[in-house]
Amino acid sequence: MYYVNREQIERRLDVIPEILQVFTLANTNPGEHLLARYAEERAIHLAIEVVTDVGSYLIDGFIMRDASSYEDIVEIMMDEQVVDKELGNILTKLVRLRRPLVQSYFDWDRSGGHELVQYLHAALDSFANKVRSYLDREAIPS
Numbered sequence: 001m002y003y004v005n006r007e008q009i010e011r012r013l014d015v016i017p018e019i020l021q022v023f024t025l026a027n028t029n030p031g032e033h034l035l036a037r038y039a040e041e042r043a044i045h046l047a048i049e050v051v052t053d054v055g056s057y058l059i060d061g062f063i064m065r066d067a068s069s070y071e072d073i074v075e076i077m078m079d080e081q082v083v084d085k086e087l088g089n090i091l092t093k094l095v096r097l098r099r100p101l102v103q104s105y106f107d108w109d110r111s112g113g114h115e116l117v118q119y120l121h122a123a124l125d126s127f128a129n130k131v132r133s134y135l136d137r138e139a140i141p142s
Contacts, residue, residue: 004061006135012050012057013128019043019050020121027113037110041101044114047124048098051091054131058082062138070095082134083127090116090123 026040048070055073058064064080067073071092078088093116100108 002062002138004135004138005057009054009057009131009135012053013131015046015050016124016128019047020124023117023121027117034110037113040113040117041105041108041110044094044097044117044120045101047120048095048101050124051127052095052098054127055082058131058134070098080134083130087123087126087130090119091127094120094123 022039022043026036026043028036052070052073055077056067058080059067059073059076062080064076067076074083074088074091074095077083077091078085083091097114097116
């Protein structure tokens with residue numbers, strides 16, 4: 001039997017509505033307010049952490065192959081049919097933003113909203129639903 005920490009997965013998935021709320025607020029007047037740009041930047045960062053944390057919990061709990069990178073976490077979730085290819089492609093683009101956000105933050109373009117954000121609302125909602133469906137399919141109780 002697998003040990004999947006569903007409680008910790010749920011705690012992370014429960015952050016998604018707040019992240020989406022920040023995206024909505026930050027993009028009300030794109031490019032006009034620096035605080036909104038920084039809020040969006042932080043929300044992107046949190047979205048990356050949610051996806052990779054949840055993916056890591058799934059990989060560890062279901063004893064999937066070890067991930068070698070953030071992108072690999074998403075690839076494993078696609079291979080294990082947690083997420084489909086279309087969603088996986090968006091999540092891969094998302095996790096690729098981690099390095100620029102964390103290591104090259106001084107070069108991050110804050111002049112307007114990031115182009116990926118327009119896809120993240122649906123993608124993050126879908127991600128949460130697909131993870132929960134996967135856990136239900138694999139008979140992991142809440």
